[in-house]
Amino acid sequence: MPVNVDKNLAIKNNTLEATYNELFKKLNVAYGWTHTQTTSEGGTAVVLINNGDILTTMECNDINKCSGGFFCDSFENRCIINGKAYKLENSNIVQLGTKSDYKIISNFFGIDIDGKLWKIDSSTGIETQIGTDTTWVSLNDAYNANQISGINNGKAYFMNGTSSPVQFFTDFTHITAMSGRTNYSPYYFYGYFIDNGYLYYVDGGSPVLIGTENNWVSLSYPTSTSQIGIINSNGDLYMASGTNLYNMNLKNVKKITGCPSNSWLSILTNDGKIYFLRNYNYTPIDKSNNKIWSDISPIYSSNSSGSTIYCLGISEGNLYLISNSSWTQIGTESNYQKVEGYCNGNSSSIAIAWTGDATTVSHTILTTKTPQVNDATYIDEDLTKYSTIQSTSNTTVTDQYRTYERDAFKDSSFTAIPPATLHETVSTVDFLRITNPNT
Helix, strand or coil: CEEEECEEEEEEEHHHHHHHHHHHHHHHEEEEEEEEEEEECCCCCEEEECEEEEEEEEEECHHHEECCCCHHHCCCEEECCCCEEEEEEEEEEEEEEECCCCCEEECEEEEECCCCCCHHHHCCEEEECCCCCEEEEEECCCCCCCCCEEECCEEEEEEEEECEEECCCCCCEEEEEEEEEEECCCCCEEEEECCCEEEEEEECCCEECCCCCEEEEECCCCCCEEEEEEHHHHHHCCECCCCCCEEEEECCEEEEEECCCCCEEEECCCCCCCEECCCCCCCCCCCCCCCCCEEEECCCCCCCCCCCEEEHHHHHHEEEEEEECCEEEEECCEEEEEEEEECCCCCCCEEEEEECCEEEEEEEEECCCCCCCCCEEEEECCCCCEEEECCCCCCCCCCCCCEECCCCCCCCCCCCCCHHHCCCCHHHHHHHHEEEEEC
């Protein structure tokens, strides 16, 4: 029932509440800022950090000249774009060396399209060819920036800086896949390899044959629990833990990926399904969400239990961030064909997604009305923090990733009060605009 104050005024609770809510929204405006980047040619490398956030885009017309780096513990922030090697440094993409024909990058070592092996000096960027062979096909994990192992003409070699490669496991000359940790001083290899179709396990000593099958074709990266995923020529998925082999009862497998910091694998089947697998004690979890998938990246998990999981995937040309229970499309492009690399939940590692089209990518952040240096930026109205402002001008703000221009079309209202509101002021004209019943 209305309360009559006088003949001209009646206070109604529902009207009063709606008025104050509207006033809160007008006072607590989220100001939009947008960065837009376009590649003018067909073929684009999209560089991703954090949990699938787009850092930048670069032209790369050949899918074979665009790839993510192999996982080398703290050195996983490497990639190849348009045949050039890059690293992530202070949230920027910086070229390594000057060559433009790399096809594989791992740490500060690379293999070019001619099969030559190169060492890239981490300080000077000077590239030095190691040996004269043109038959290098893969690089493996490293102990530090100057050491790595790889496969050359079916044999396993250890590289230390620019010194001549040293062959190990000399009795094995038909190695097709190798995955594990190479250490130096003292030298040892810990992991798995496939030779002539047979699977071997190495724990710093001599290789040990696992089983008697000789139809193994592919290995994942060993997880933090010292386990590895293996695919045979029939597409059957197994896991090995030490010298023990476990059938995971998953068939038609096309791709398995893992990373060095957790115990999870992401799996892609030939019929377009995605599975997550913790280890051999568990059953693969179908994460397809009724979509058909064409590629996946390695999985990131904050802990062994998998309470937080992230994986990048491509479905019908769209790029998605897949978490425990959500499938979130990244951008609006619809011609993605490849995703590689490792986003480990922060800005220290990168992944590369490739699309055959020229693309326009926009990224919007929200701030208070007059943002200042060190203020937080947000990706939504619920104050989900994205970055920290490094500098400002009358029309732009810059964070550690890029510079954004003012975008009033993206303005909205925060649902809570941002801390930076403490240094905001409201002028008389602001009050008039906020309280104007015609706006």
